[in-house]
Amino acid sequence: MKHFKTLIISAAIGATGLPAMAQEVTTLRVGSWLPPHHLIVSGIIEPWAAAIEDETGGSLQFEVMTSALGPPPAQFDLLLDQSFDVGYGVSGHNAGRFTMTQVMDLPFMSPDPWAGSAAAWQTYEKYGDEYGEHEGAHVVGLFTHSNPNINMAEGRVETLSDLEGKTIRVGGNVTGRIMSELGASPVQLPPTEAQTAMSRGVADGITFPSESIDFFGITPVINSITRIPGGLYTDTFWVAFNEDSWNGLTDEQRAAVNKHSGMAIALLAGFAWTNGDTFGEEKLVEKGVEFLTLSEEDVATARDRLEPLQTEWLEQAEEKGFDGEAILTYARDMVEHYRADKVVNVVK
Incomplete structure (x- = not known):
């Protein structure tokens, strides 16, 4: 995609009669499919862009689009097609495309958005080049959302057996599989249709963090919420440049992007989802x-039932020629290293 370039006056020495110094500005378009006030845009993408703009003294600018050029599953292809310079999206919206990158999507991998986001990025930084899942793009960040709950419009989920026969709205392929293994019937719908679906009885509930329930206007139809200790699942989001757009930046601009990306994006995600x-x-x-919490016994049962998802992921890793056990172990080590509930102020 061709960048927009303009000249700005960076300094002027009027009294001496010397010419003003001009600076070339590169403006990159950021593809966006969420409303501007969604926390991913206002709490992650915009602060990230602002930090880079400041770091470059304004030589690199970002224009976050306010109208989507396509649905969420199309975002990565739109990026590759140079419809915009920078984009973000949900890895699980493209089933089978980002399998290795989705290691954090496995059940009970992410106990909080800080640990999940940090571990997602650290693991990708270590192994991502081997995956080759984002060819044509330059990934600068990965992050996860906060712990999802089971939010019910009809009935309540006090035990796992209460999920049996219930229709639950899900957002991605892994989440749908998880609900199936736990006895529910998943239905994939856009979040904007969730309230209508539940009010009409098309769905009994939805898996979502509390922030998303409020943001998408679903609160009025929710009667009970069940928390799953340990984090039942998460979605892995990517932030990336089109490769040509990335290569078109100066060395200084790329250095500024790198400085404020990676773990910096993970931290922004942790703040945004926690506050949301x-x-x-x-x-x-x-x-x-009504807020409920699944018992330790039921959590243990859920872990057992969902073990096949990890086994299948490891098999897929082996088929692709990767050491899945090493990747999974590293991801879990990073989760433990960055988890938010880690006790540090103790004397041994």
């Missing part, structure tokens, strides 16, 4: 929604 969940949960409490 706090706000969303306040709205749910105001409505009088």
Whole structure:
């Protein structure tokens, strides 16, 4: 994609009569499929872009698009087609395309958005070049959302057996498989259709973090929420440049992007999802929604039932020529290293 380039005045020495110094500005378009006030845009993408703009003294600018050029599953291909310079998306929206990158999508991998996002990036930074899943793009960040709950419009999920026969809205391929293994019937719908689906009885509930329940206007139809300790699943999001757009930057601009990407994006995600969940949960409490927590026994049962997903992922890794056990072990080590509930202020 051709960048927009302009000249700006960076300094002027009027009294001496010397000519003003001009600086070339490169403006990159950021493809976006979410509303501008969604936390991914306002809490992650925009702060990231602003930090880079400041770092480059304004020589690199970002224009976040306000209208989507295509649905969420099309975002990576739109990026490759140079419809925009920078994009973001959900790896699980393209089933089978980003299998290795989705290691954090496996059940009970991400206990919180800080650990999940950090581990996703650290693992990709170590192994991602081998995967070859993002050819044509330059990935600068990965992050995960916060812990999802089982949010019910009808009935309540106090035990795993309560999920049997329930229709649950899911957002991605792995999530759908998880619900199936736990006895529910998954239905994949856009989040904007979730409230209507539940109010009409098309779906009994939805798997979503508290932030998303409030943001997409689903709070009015929710009656009970079941928390799953340990994080039942997560989605891995990517942030990337089109390769040509990346190569078109100066060395200084690329250095600025690198400085504010990677783990910096993971930290932004941790802040954004944690704050968003706090706000969303306040709205749910105001409505009088009942909060439940799945018992330790049921969590252990869920882990056992979902073990086949890990086994299948390891088999797929082997088919692709990767050491899946090493990747999985490293990802889990990174989770433990960065988890938010880690106790550090103790004397041994």
